[in-house]
Amino acid sequence: MTYQPKFDNVILFLDELNSAPPSVQAAAYQLVLNRRIGQYNLPSNVRIIAAGNRETDRGVTFRMPAPLANRFRHVNMEVNFEDWQQWAINNAVHPDVIGYLSFAKQDLFDFDAKTSSQAFPTPRSWTFVSEMLSAPGFDNADNFEQKAEIAGGIGEGMAIKFVEHRRIAGKLPNPSDVMIGKVKKLDTKLSKEISAKYSLVVGVAYELHEMFKANGIDDKFREALNNVVRFSYDNFEPEMVVFLFKTIMKDYQIRFNVRTDLEKDLHKTFSERYTKYIA
Secondary structure (H helix, E strand, C coil), X not given: CCCCCCCCCEEEEECCHHXXXXXHHHHHHHHHHHCEEXXXXXXXXXXXXXXXXXXXXXXXXXXXXXXXXXXXCCCCCCCCHHHHHHHHHHCCCCHHHHHHHHHCHHHCCCCCCCCCCCCCCCHHHHHHHHHHHHCCCHHHCCHHHHHHHHHHHHCHHHHHHHHHHHHHHCCCCCHHHHHCCCCCCCCCCHHHCHHHHHHHHHHHHHHHHHHHHHHCCCHHHHHHHHHHHHHXXXXXXXXXXXXXXXXXXXXXXXXXXXXXXXXXXXHHHHHHHCHHHCC
């Protein structure tokens, strides 16, 4: 009987391949090149992908034997903030984490192979920080305890910067108050805190997305969106207004037609003021 593939493609993922001793890696020669193990042949729809740390990453690695290395096409992966940001927004990473890193993109990944520090910022460790912030009771802990917990994930220096960011961000308006039009202007002192305002943008976009998921684009959603847009025009820098629209329309895939005179006016204002800032 002829084998009929159930899926278009299946990935055989050999993770941490170069963490295996060379003698074990050699066992993959036949699998990778001839697509077989002994008498068993891999189905035609199977694709083989391997991954591993570089020798300079201070991981447990062995040099890949040349015959095995020659059987692969090699691609070095780098951290890309925009890709991570979209993933983070779609996977409910805490708004304070996304907001801080939107301002300080260089802090998403800061690994130095020469340092002896056990904790340092990476996309993975920032996810750990997000989970800490979302844990019940975390915000009730004192500043020292919070800083110690966060430092365990991203290092002490980065934790100090991030905790200070959260302290300032905590003084900004609640996103819900912006959406209902209760808050229209930022305090003059807070309006200068760029990093904290990024957290507010992410928080507002998240709340709009939750409203959209619950009821779609109804009159309540339109009112909330209009309040947010007017608030952003009055309080945010141009690049932050563009970031707000990108998050709502591209990352959360919320699309809507301009209907009322107010919406037409807001759309016209965006076209006149901010279109030139869109790359």
